[in-house]
Amino acid sequence: MNAALSPAPAHGDLDAFWMPFTANRQFKANPRLLARAEGMYYWTAEGREILDGVAGLWCVNAGHGRREITEAVTKQLGTMEYAPAFQMGHPIAFELANRLAKIAPPGLERIFFTNSGSESVDTALKIAIAYHRARGAGQRVRFIGREKGYHGVGFGGMSVGGMVNNRKVFGASMLPGVDHLPHTLDIENNAFSRGLPQWGAHLADALERLIALHDASTIAAVIVEPIAGSAGVVLPPIGYLKRLREICDKHDILLIFDEVITGFGRVGKPFASQAFDVTPDLMTTAKGLTNGALPMGAVFAHRKIYDAFMQGPENAIELFHGYTYSAHPVACAAALATLEVYTKEGLLSRAASLASEWENAVHSLRGLPHVLDVRNYGLIGAAELEPRAGKPGARGFEVFLECFERGVMVRQTGDTIAMSPPLIIESKQIARIVETLGSVIRETA
Ligand SMILES: Cc1ncc(COP(=O)(O)O)c(C=O)c1O
Numbered sequence: 001m002n003a004a005l006s007p008a009p010a011h012g013d014l015d016a017f018w019m020p021f022t023a024n025r026q027f028k029a030n031p032r033l034l035a036r037a038e039g040m041y042y043w044t045a046e047g048r049e050i051l052d053g054v055a056g057l058w059c060v061n062a063g064h065g066r067r068e069i070t071e072a073v074t075k076q077l078g079t080m081e082y083a084p085a086f087q088m089g090h091p092i093a094f095e096l097a098n099r100l101a102k103i104a105p106p107g108l109e110r111i112f113f114t115n116s117g118s119e120s121v122d123t124a125l126k127i128a129i130a131y132h133r134a135r136g137a138g139q140r141v142r143f144i145g146r147e148k149g150y151h152g153v154g155f156g157g158m159s160v161g162g163m164v165n166n167r168k169v170f171g172a173s174m175l176p177g178v179d180h181l182p183h184t185l186d187i188e189n190n191a192f193s194r195g196l197p198q199w200g201a202h203l204a205d206a207l208e209r210l211i212a213l214h215d216a217s218t219i220a221a222v223i224v225e226p227i228a229g230s231a232g233v234v235l236p237p238i239g240y241l242k243r244l245r246e247i248c249d250k251h252d253i254l255l256i257f258d259e260v261i262t263g264f265g266r267v268g269k270p271f272a273s274q275a276f277d278v279t280p281d282l283m284t285t286a287k288g289l290t291n292g293a294l295p296m297g298a299v300f301a302h303r304k305i306y307d308a309f310m311q312g313p314e315n316a317i318e319l320f321h322g323y324t325y326s327a328h329p330v331a332c333a334a335a336l337a338t339l340e341v342y343t344k345e346g347l348l349s350r351a352a353s354l355a356s357e358w359e360n361a362v363h364s365l366r367g368l369p370h371v372l373d374v375r376n377y378g379l380i381g382a383a384e385l386e387p388r389a390g391k392p393g394a395r396g397f398e399v400f401l402e403c404f405e406r407g408v409m410v411r412q413t414g415d416t417i418a419m420s421p422p423l424i425i426e427s428k429q430i431a432r433i434v435e436t437l438g439s440v441i442r443e444t445a
Pocket of ligand 1: 115116118119225229230259260261286287
C-alpha cells in the first residue's frame, strides 16, 4: 500500500503553499500530510492509518474514495468538462436542482449554485436584499447574525459571523448595518446536556430588542446556523429556532439557515431544518453536497422568493449575480452521484439511528480531567476542555495533535474538540474515536 503513496515533500518544499486557517510555521516544522483515503480512513504520506473523526472538514459524509462519484466525474469530464450557466444551460444542472428540490424543506424548491459555503452565504445575503427591493421594500438592507456564528470568509459572511479572530483584523471593512444576537452556549445552565439543551429558548427574544432598536423596516434577514460547528459545536436550546421563526414572520424578515455543515444527513434528516421542524426562507449548503469530492455549494430559496424576481420584461436578467463555475457540469455530476449514494445507503437518516450510541459514547468523556462540557446532536459531538491559565487554545491544540499521533483525526477550535465522522461509521470506530480522545485527555496536563 505504501508504494502507491506519493513521497512526502522535503521540508523545504512546504514553503510556497500559504496554508489556510493553519499555523503555517508549526505545521511546516511538523507536517501532517495526508496522501490517500478510503472509507473511514486516511493514510499519511508515511503510510500511517488515520481514522477520520471529522469527515475531512465536515464534508465527506459518505466516506472516502466512493467509486460511484469517481466514475460519474470521470464520465462527465470525458463528455463535457465545462459549460457556462449564464444565458446557457446544460441538462444535469437542471436534473441536480430537481433532485435537490425533492429533498428540500417545504417550499425551498429553487436552487442557486455556488462553489463553496462562503459563496452560498454571500449569495443568500444578496438574494435577501434584492428580494425586498423587488417587493418595493428597498430600505430593508440590514442583517442580523449571531455571536459565535461562522458563515465563511467572504465580506458578507465575515460581517454576519461572530467569531472574533475571523473579524478583528478586518474590522473597518465589515458590511455596514449588521447586528448580532447573543450566542446560545451556556455551560452554567446546560453543561453535559444530552442532545438539545433545555435552557435558553428565551435568548431568541433578543431579536425583538434588535428589531426595536433598528426598526423592522430596515432589516432584510436574520442568519444563523441551526447548529454552529466552527465555534466549537453550539446547539440551539429547545424551542429557540421556532421562536426566531415566529419573530421573523411577525416582522416580515427573512430567516436564513446556514446548513453548510448540518446539511446532507449530519443530524439524521437531509437538513437540520427538517430535524427541528423549522423552515427558513433561504438555506445555504455546500460540503456534503458533493461528498467533498469537488467544490460546490447551493442556496435553496423559497418559491415565493424566486417568484418575486420573476417580473418585468421577460428578456431582462432578474438577478445580477452568479459565478463562472455556478452549476459546473463536473461538480453537478459529482453531486448527482453523491445523492444517489446517500439515497441507496440510507445515509440521510443514518445519523438518527446512530445518535443514541454516539451520544452515550461521547458522554463517556464526562468526568475526565479538564472536561467542562460534552455536547452532541445527530453525528456531531464536542468536548469542551478547560483552558490553561493565560494560554487559551493550548490544551485543545495539544489534544488534537496527540490524537493524530495516535491515529485519530478530530477538529480543534480553541479548547473545544469537535467530532463529525462520516455517516458510514461503525460501532467499533465510534468506540475508537472516543477511547483515543479519552485517553489523550486523561494524559494531557
Ligand atoms: C456554517 C458554515 N457556513 C459557511 C462555511 C464556509 O464554507 P466554505 O469553507 O466552503 O467557504 C462553513 C465552513 O465550515 C460553515 O461551517
